[in-house]
Amino acid sequence: MKDAMTPATTIERLPIYYRCLQKLDRMDVDVISSKDLGERIGIPSTQVRKDLSYYGEFGRRGVGYEVPVLLKHLRKILGLAQEWEIVLVGAGDLGHALSKYGGFKKLGLNINHVLDVDSDKVGSKLGDVEIQHIDELVDVVKENNVDIGIIAAPGDYAQEIADELVGAGVKAIWNFAPARIKLPPEIELRNEDLSIGLISLAYHLSRK
Amino acid sequence: MKDAMTPATTIERLPIYYRCLQKLDRMDVDVISSKDLGERIGIPSTQVRKDLSYYGEFGRRGVGYEVPVLLKHLRKILGLAQEWEIVLVGAGDLGHALSKYGGFKKLGLNINHVLDVDSDKVGSKLGDVEIQHIDELVDVVKENNVDIGIIAAPGDYAQEIADELVGAGVKAIWNFAPARIKLPPEIELRNEDLSIGLISLAYHLSRK
DNA sequence: TAGATTGTTAATCGATTAACAATC
DNA sequence: TAGATTGTTAATCGATTAACAATC
The missing domain is CATH 3.40.50.720 (NAD(P)-binding Rossmann-like Domain)
Known part of the structure; x- marks a missing residue:
């Protein structure tokens, strides 16, 4: 349970990131910076990075985040990688x-x-x-x-x-x-x- | 626009107070303390008082809040006193x-x-x-x-x-x-x- | 007066943002 | 190397809660 100290507000933003990334993926964007992702959804880049940092290091310095990679991580984090009844x-x-x-x-x-x-x-x-x-x-x-x-x-x-x-x-x-x-x-x-x-x-x- | 500095979180709680008070009113409760109101909806009494204090002084010290009076104030505050199309x-x-x-x-x-x-x-x-x-x-x-x-x-x-x-x-x-x-x-x-x-x-x- | 409860100030807690070293 | 962008620390901002004087 690594989210003992993950802010509730961070958790609420994760689905928003997820859906924006899904859209980017469909558009065949393969790398996105925290700045660009943030601008699309009206959230500061520094908050995007901070939110993701609670779960691991998913980006590459100087480059950004690979869309499919981040998407896969988020799918797992959000519990969407498994089937629910x-x-x-x-x-x-x-x-x-x-x-x-x-x-x-x-x-x-x-x-x-x-x-x-x-x-x-x-x-x-x-x-x-x-x-x-x-x-x-x-x-x-x-x-x-x-x-x-x-x-x-x-x-x-x-x-x-x-x-x-x-x-x-x-x-x-x-x-x-x-x-x-x-x-x-x-x-x-x-x-x-x-x-x-x-x-x-x-x-x-x-x-x- | 007195809500220039009313926290967004306060505004979200107002409807919850309103509905609890409606229920109390139907139950013919005529006075309620911030403590009792808070317990019913899982919010500390001090937060109830603080939230209401952004809009005025609606209670009586030593006594509590008159349900119909507070209800009327909240109806006005929430914009429910007027008709909307x-x-x-x-x-x-x-x-x-x-x-x-x-x-x-x-x-x-x-x-x-x-x-x-x-x-x-x-x-x-x-x-x-x-x-x-x-x-x-x-x-x-x-x-x-x-x-x-x-x-x-x-x-x-x-x-x-x-x-x-x-x-x-x-x-x-x-x-x-x-x-x-x-x-x-x-x-x-x-x-x-x-x-x-x-x-x-x-x-x-x-x-x- | 004694007990209860408000309204509000001050202290605490938590979340956001700025700044920057690390590194691609 | 120069430019870009991450991950994270420290500073700031905002919201909650504790404490208490005012007062019914």
Whole structure:
């Protein structure tokens, strides 16, 4: 666990570097300096170098960073070099939107299981994945060693679903329901609170 | 603009206070201390007091904060005391999910206009709002003095849509498309990058 | 008055940035 | 060698927290 003292802010920037590098790679750029990379994403070159320095020495002095090399290192650092088993709970509008979202596949992250309460939906497909009934939750998680659970269900059920997922062995939860949930500290939890983005726009607009 | 030196982190916490207070108000709690409020949301009492102090003195020493009073102040501070005109561009799965999302209405934020490219969708309703064709974008924005634009369209069109919205007079953009867009600095912009949440879970899981 | 809690100052902690030796 | 750029140390900046006088 070398990230004991890696700033949280550094970790948030790594995906941004990663995606910029993916783009550069597709453009067949093979070397990039911290200055150029930083300019593309609005981050000072010295911060780019400092962030990367928490994980190793990936560049060459006087030259810069080889795009494919840095990309490979970042893929490993970000945990994208391995396969993750991901279950989506809730096949409503948001569930559909998430499963179709272009950003995940590009990263090699696939939602491999989908659950819903509605028996009528069971058996139909969401993308490549067949929807299963939520009663199968524990079985699906246990049999497939599911790592990550995504909750796209109504707020009232979020805590209950989260507890069941964790009980069955899920180690990380991404909660889109408009309700904060609480879990033991060893479980990774992101409460994705969509209203905050909109409030923050209203806040800034109202003082102009 | 009293927030010249208000930390960005404070602004991010204000919505969290707001929603906790809304809940307390519904529970008919009428006074709360910074300590109790902080405990409910996992923030130290001293930070709660410091954050509020950027905007005024809302509590009574020895007593605490009157919930309805603080709520009213926060509503004003957050810009929720006024009506905002909001247009959603894209009535796909994500658009549907956003328009149904429970969190916004609770805050008094309503999506009042919806646009889509698909002529077949035009005329049908998304919630209470009739879908209009995207060709009407400029007219809709100008006639209604739309303040905020939400982009829930494919990544390839995001920049183009954003430019049109801004050209027509929109002052803030919330972009859900998996593509970073760039706008003049006077426009408030949130790039809501959904992949970052998932990557960050993978990152933390992979080093346990 | 005694107990509680605010608002704010000062101390601490953590993250960003500037500067520069190392080296390609 | 001269120019460029890294990796890292030290200085700066900004945010959090501790402490406490003010006051209900």
